[in-house]
Amino acid sequence: MTAHEKPTPGPILLGIESSCDECSASVVRLDLQGDRPATVQVLGLATYSQISLHQPYGGVVPEIASRNHLETINAMIAEAMTQAGRPPLDAIAVTNRPGLVGALLVGVSAAKALAYAHDLPLVPVHHLEGHAASLYLRDSASATKEESATDEGQLPLLLAIVSGGHTNLHVVRDLPQNWPQGLLSRTRIGRSIDDAAGEAFDKTAKILGFPYPGGVWIDRKSRELHGNPEAFDLPRALPQKDNFDFSFSGLKTAVALQTEKLRKENQLEERLGDLCASIQEAIIDQLAGKIERAVRAHGCRQIAIVGGVAANSRLRGRLEENWKKIGCARPPLYPQLKYCTDNAAMIAAAGAFRYHQGHALMGDARLTLNALAYQES
Ligand code: KG4
Ligand code: ZN
Numbered sequence: 001m002t003a004h005e006k007p008t009p010g011p012i013l014l015g016i017e018s019s020c021d022e023c024s025a026s027v028v029r030l031d032l033q034g035d036r037p038a039t040v041q042v043l044g045l046a047t048y049s050q051i052s053l054h055q056p057y058g059g060v061v062p063e064i065a066s067r068n069h070l071e072t073i074n075a076m077i078a079e080a081m082t083q084a085g086r087p088p089l090d091a092i093a094v095t096n097r098p099g100l101v102g103a104l105l106v107g108v109s110a111a112k113a114l115a116y117a118h119d120l121p122l123v124p125v126h127h128l129e130g131h132a133a134s135l136y137l138r139d140s141a142s143a144t145k146e147e148s149a150t151d152e153g154q155l156p157l158l159l160a161i162v163s164g165g166h167t168n169l170h171v172v173r174d175l176p177q178n179w180p181q182g183l184l185s186r187t188r189i190g191r192s193i194d195d196a197a198g199e200a201f202d203k204t205a206k207i208l209g210f211p212y213p214g215g216v217w218i219d220r221k222s223r224e225l226h227g228n229p230e231a232f233d234l235p236r237a238l239p240q241k242d243n244f245d246f247s248f249s250g251l252k253t254a255v256a257l258q259t260e261k262l263r264k265e266n267q268l269e270e271r272l273g274d275l276c277a278s279i280q281e282a283i284i285d286q287l288a289g290k291i292e293r294a295v296r297a298h299g300c301r302q303i304a305i306v307g308g309v310a311a312n313s314r315l316r317g318r319l320e321e322n323w324k325k326i327g328c329a330r331p332p333l334y335p336q337l338k339y340c341t342d343n344a345a346m347i348a349a350a351g352a353f354r355y356h357q358g359h360a361l362m363g364d365a366r367l368t369l370n371a372l373a374y375q376e377s
Contacts, residue, residue, distance in 0.1 A: 007031035007032055007033050007038045007039065008031065008032050008033075009029055009031060009032075009041075010029065010030040010031060010032040010037070010352075010356070011029070011030050011090035011091065011352060011355060011356070012027065012028070012029045012030075012043070012084075012087050012088070012089055012090050013027070013028055013029075013030070013089065013090060013091045013092065013093050013123070013348045013351050013352050013355065014026070014027050014077070014080070014081070014089050014091075014092050014093070014114070014348065015027075015028065015092075015093045015094070015125075015344040015345065015346075015347040015348025015349070015351055016073070016077070016092070016093070016094045016095070016107040016110060016111050016344055016347065017094075017095045017107060017127075017130070017342060017343060017344040017346075017347045018069045018073065018095065018099075018103050018104060018106045018107030019095045019098070019099025019100065019103060019104050019107070019127050019342070020060060020065065020099055020100060020103060020164075020165070020342060021049065021050040021051065021053075021054055021060045021065050021103075021342075022047055022048070022049050022050070022341065022342040022343065023047070023048045023050065023068065023069045023072040023073055023076055023106075023107075024045070024046065024047035024048070024076060024342065024343050024344035024345075024347075025044075025045075025046055025073070025076040025077040025079070025080040025081075025344050026042060026044060026045040026046070026080050026343065026344035026345040026347070026348045027042075027043045027044040027045075027080050027081060027083070027084035027087065027089075027348070028040050028041060028042050028043060028137070028345055028348040028349055028352060029041045029043055029087075030349075030352040030353070030355075030356060031138075036150075036175075036177055037136075037150060037175075037176055037177045037352070037353060037356055038150060039136055039137075039138045039150070040133070040136050040137050040138065040345075040348070040349040040352055041138050041139070042137055042138065042139040042345045043083065043084035043085070043087065044079070044080040044081060044082070044083030044084035045080055045083070045338075045343060045344065045345045046075075046076040046077075046079035046080045046083065047076065047342075047343050047344070048068075048072045048075075048076060050064070050065060050068050051212065051213065053068060054212060055211050055212050057212075058206050058212055059202070059212060060100070062100045062102055062103065063102070065100055065102070065103045066100070066102035066103045066105070066106055069103055069106035069107065070106050073106055073107065073110050074110070076344075077110065077114075080344070089118070089120055090120070090121070090355070091115075091120055091121040091122070091123055091351065091352075091355045091360055092111050092114055092115045092120050092121070092122050092123070092351075093111075093122075093123040093124075093125050093347055093348050093350065093351020093352070093354075093355070094107050094108055094110075094111035094112075094122070094123070094124060094125060094347065094351075094369075095107060095108075095125050095126075095127045095130060095347050096108050096124040096125065096369060096370065096371050096372060097124070097126055097127065097371065097372035097373075097374070097375040098126070098127060098128075098372060098373055098374045098375050099127055099371075099373065100373070101371050101372070101373040104371035104372075104373075105371045108369060108370070108371045111369075112366055112367060112369055115361075115366050116366055116367065121355065121360035121361065121362050121366075122360060122361045122362075122366040122369060123351035123354050123355050123359065123360045123361070124361070124369055125347045125350045125351050125354070126183075126184065126350070126375070127342075127347075128161050128166060128168070128184050129179075129183055129184060129350045130346040130347040130349070130350045131161050131163070131306040131307050131346060132159055132161070132170075132172070132176075132183070132184075132306060132350070133176060133346050133347075133349035133350035133352075133353060134306050134335040134339045134340070134343075134345070134346035134349065135304050135306060135333055135335055136150060136176060136349060137335060137336070137339050137345050137346065137349055139336075150175045150176055150177070151175070152175065153301065153302075153329065153330065154301060154302040154304075154330060154333070155172070155173055155174070155175070155301060156171050156172065156173045156298060156299065156300050156301065157171070157172040157173075157300060157301070157302050157303075157304055158170075158171060158172075158291060158294055158295050158298065158300035158302070158303045158304070159171075159172050159187070159304045159306070160287070160291055160303070160304070160305045160306070160307075160310075161306055161307050162196075162197050162198065162287065162305060162306070162307045162308070162309035162310060162315075163196060163197075163198050163307030163308045163309060163342075164196060164198035164199055164202060164213065164215075164308055165196055165198070165199070166191075166192075166196050166307065167191060167192035167196045167197045167198075167246050167248075167287070168184070168188055168190070168191045168192075169188070169189050169190035169191070169244050169290065169291065169294050170184065170187040170188050170189065171187055171189055171294070171298045171300065172187050173187070176350075176353040177353060177356060177357065179353060179357075181359075182376070184376065185376040189244045189294060189298070190243060190244025190245050190246065190290060190294065191245060191246070192245070192246040192247065192248060193245050193246070193247050194247050194248060194249035195247075195248040195249050195252075196248070197246065197248060197283055197287055197309050198213070198215055198307070198308050198309050199248070200248035200249075200251055200252070200283050201213075201214050201215030201218055201279075201280075201283060201309070202214040202215060203252050204218070204251060204252060204255045204279050205217050205218050207252070207255050207256050207259050208255075208259060208272070208275070208276070213308070215308065215309060215311075215312065216311070217276075218276045218279055218280050219280060219311075219312050219313055219314070221272060221273060221276040222273065222276040222277040222280050222314070223313060224273070225272060225273025225274075225276070225277075226273060227272075227273030227274045227275070227276050227277025227278070228273075228274045228277055228278070229277040229278055229280065229281035229314075230278070230281070231271070231274035231275070231277065231278050232258055232274065232275060232278035233278075234251060234254050234255065234258070234278050234279060234281075234282040235250045235251060235254050235282065236282055236285055236286045236289075237249075237250050237251075237286065244290050244293070244294050246286060246287065246290065248283065248286070251279070251282055251283070255275075255279055258275065259275070262275070280312070280314050281314070284312065284314045284315045284318060287309075287315060288315060288318045288319060288322075291303060291319070292322060292326045295326045295327065295328060296326055296327060299327070300327075300328065301328060301329040301330060302328055302329065302330040302331075302332070302333060303319060303323060303328060303332045303333070304332070304333040304334070305319070305332060305333075305334050306334070306335055306340065307340060307341075308340055308341045308342075310334050310335065310340045311337055311340050311341075316332070316334070319332045320332065
């Protein structure tokens with residue numbers, strides 16, 4: 001897309017996300033180049049993060065999450081609609097899989113009720129497809145940047161979905177308008193066989209006494225305390241395996257033992273920066289190492305990182321250093337920080353792509369939509 005080919009405004013969707021601990025609603029507009037989706041403009045986004053409610057427990061408590069979604073969801077929808085100037089909607093998109101089933105049901109019920117009452121098409125969205133769609137989100141602050149518009153130059157795209165719940169590598173060969181049904185199971189080349197990368201950050205951070213979610217703290221302390229990433233020799237699992245799977249569970253035990261030792265020697269405070277940097281390096285080295293190998297093996301032209309861990313400064317730094325060396329044609333792509341963590345704009349975007357393809361529920365079929373705790377894609 002060039003600057004003088006101005007996209008034309010397409011359908012407007014309300015998106016709803018309540019799969020875990022973020023309660024979010026968003027209004028987006030799909031912008032078209034001819035009849036082909038180019039970008040998704042965010043018109044309104046309201047998110048309530050439940051992090052402080054779950055913090056005392058060191059992780060998300062499902063019952064607390066669903067009850068809070070119930071209290072918050074209407075306010076988020078009203079706020080997103082107000083920000084967008086209450087435009088007429090073309091469809092409603094909602095995360096219906098995978099996630100905490102009680103939490104998902106709150107968003108699904110709200111979306112069903114609104115779709116039925118206003119006689120709008122309803123588009124069920126896979127949460128991870130939402131993360132993938134977050135690459136194409138724009139708002140007025142980024143309106144001049146064209147890199148994340150959809151175009152063939154990025155294909156095949158090495159897509160890493162790296163969050164608190166998932167560590168998946170995908171080779172995506174289609175632009176969103178041609179994404180096949182079951183996109184994620186069709187394109188997946190690797191995944192974590194135990195903990196997700198974000199979970200590895202959170203669990204090791206908890207051992208060190210940082211609040212949830214710990215990834216942010218490990219990242220921050222490594223930088224602020226100028227930690228040495230090679231100070232502690234922490235395990236990297238499966239490096240010799242000729243596949244693109246990950247394993248992070250062994251790291252927890254190693255960090256627990258190291259932390260205990262430093263505590264006994266009264267050295268923990270003094271060595272905290274080194275320990276944080278070494279933990280971060282152990283996680284990112286495994287992650288980036290496999291991403292780089294996958295790019296080479298599949299001839300990918302660009303790397304895209306989505307999900308909460310995409311915010312990690314060491315991961316970004318390493319890929320920034322290496323993308324040319326490993327044969328990418330373009331620099332790595334990340335959604336803006338606010339679209340990396342769970343939000344409804346990405347759900348509305350994925351819904352808009354599916355709606356454009358003609359996939360939406362109408363009539364009584366809308367009332368049969370259910371929430372699924374687990375589904376591949
Ligand atoms: O995508 P997300 O908001 O929620 C899930 O769907 O899981 O990701 C949250 C995860 C948490 O595990 C958090 O620790 C991690 O993203 N995270 C980070 C950073 N910021 C968030 N991990 C490492 N470095 C960061 N800067
Ligand atoms: Zn997520």
